[in-house]
Amino acid sequence: MVVGVKLVVQVRLTPDAVQVSAVDHTLHAANEAANWVSSVSFDRFGLKGSVRELRKLCYGELKARGFGAQAAQHVIKRVADAYATLRANIKAGNLGPEHSKRRRKAALKPIAFRPDAAHTYDDRCLSWNYDAQTVSIWTLRGRLKNVRFACSPGALKQLAEHRSGESDLLERDGKLFLLATIDVPEPEVLEPKGFIGVDRGINNLATTSDGDNYSGRRLGRYRRWQARKRAELQARQTRSAKQLLKKRARRETRHATHINHKVSKTVVAVAQRTERGIALEDLRGIRERVTVPRDQRARQSSWPFHQLGAFIAYKAKRAGVPFIAVDPAYTSQRCPRCGHTERANRRTRDHFHCRRCGLAGPADHVAGANIAKRGATAWVFVNMPDPVPA
Known part of the structure; x- marks a missing residue:
């Protein structure tokens, strides 16, 4: 078996007006559904919900909301994985000691997902056409074909040669992106001369x-300059100032x-x-x-x-x-x-x-x-x- 180096390639989706509405709606609905599954998991199991248990409780409701079988499974798995990560961080002490404020805050409420957080797509829900630089993607409004994406020639070559596994759809600053996993073959390690x-x-x-x-x-000068600008924006306490801070x-x-x-x-x-x-x-x-x-x-x-x-x-x-x-x-x-x-x-x-x-x-x-x-x-x-x- 050839061991590979797993990397992530980011491409920007450039859908038309109709396509962007459908993709946006699907992404926000998926995260809303993930928040619902998270609250069910927390109420029933605390931080210990598993994929099997959540599937029994939530799969039917997700199907009723219009999610396909694979999309529903991905929503459930995202939630279970998020709680598994939280448990691991608590066990490792990454959130502070047992009675710290940060740890209590994380452990005493359900995990929340942002409306624009990444949602997982596998090859059944998302297919790539590298020559035309388009994707075919599942949405709640049906399958969208010929959704264009943009990336560098180097990234396109990596995708065509090494893409494998799942991809994540996310929204950042009003723009849609796909994060695709590539598995690059790992070369033989040379014998070092020093x-x-x-x-x-x-x-x-x-x-x-x-x-x-x-x-x-x-870099230090740049960060000090940014710190001064942040202080000026924080003093305003307006909605636009908070957006600029982010x-x-x-x-x-x-x-x-x-x-x-x-x-x-x-x-x-x-x-x-x-x-x-x-x-x-x-x-x-x-x-x-x-x-x-x-x-x-x-x-x-x-x-x-x-x-x-x-x-x-x-x-x-x-x-x-x-x-x-x-x-x-x-x-x-x-x-x-x-x-x-x-x-x-x-x-x-x-x-x-x-x-x-x-x-x-x-x-x-x-x-x-x-x-x-x-x-x-x-x-x-x-x-x-x-x-x-x-």
Whole structure:
């Protein structure tokens, strides 16, 4: 069996006036039905409703509302999956401790779905014509054929060659989109000749062991400017101001995502060209472990380090570049030359100076070198052959 890399391709639907009315109506009705199924599930089972139990209770009513068999099943499965995700987040502690306000708020009311939230379509409800760039899609007003969509030539090629599984229909800013899953074959992982260590931070988004630095200064200025604009809009307390706030928040998120894509693409390209692997710090739970001054909290909470790590990981996998996450402990306090580890080695945030051997340099560069060494060691250990039994 060939292992693949699962990615998502987004295309924009461009229906005519009649088609857009039918698609809009179906999407809003599907989310309204999902809210009804969610309330039934919460009233009967709390957070523990399953697909089988909800099907017995809700399938007939959904059919009476005009949903086809597959559409009704998808509504029920969406609700059951949403409660399963909520249970997993509670169990993992992602919503705080047992008596926290956030956890109680999530656990004491039914899950709600926005009117424009994504609704799932499988190949029985949605078919693609790549040559004509159209789809045929099921709606409550019947099957719509020749609904046009727009995307880049590269995305169209990926869809035609690798699309598999379900697609999601959603509405954003009054525009309709389809999110399609593609399964790209995963290339064979090359045998690394070394590793590039990547240190992530706030002032410097990423610094590699080669000394390449991707500064977060421009992103920080952009976010501070956005924060000032948000404060101005929040002071107005009008409906239009709230709409603008949401629009600005999405724009800021897209900008940070674009920056992370550019950084991760460059790092992976360098590793692929030099036949090296990539080592990254495992920073899970860092926000719970690290405390910062009050005036730095907003900056830390908006730090997109997790997204950058995820982008590097999947791009490396897609390019056949070895990737490994290592222990982040003391990477910025350890000397990569003599191994001496001491807090005093890092006198300031930006500068490293070993108290034993005198090695000095940018602290983030030193951390990247330590991460690269740990990556090489961990890779050898992980790929060590199992001992032959006597």
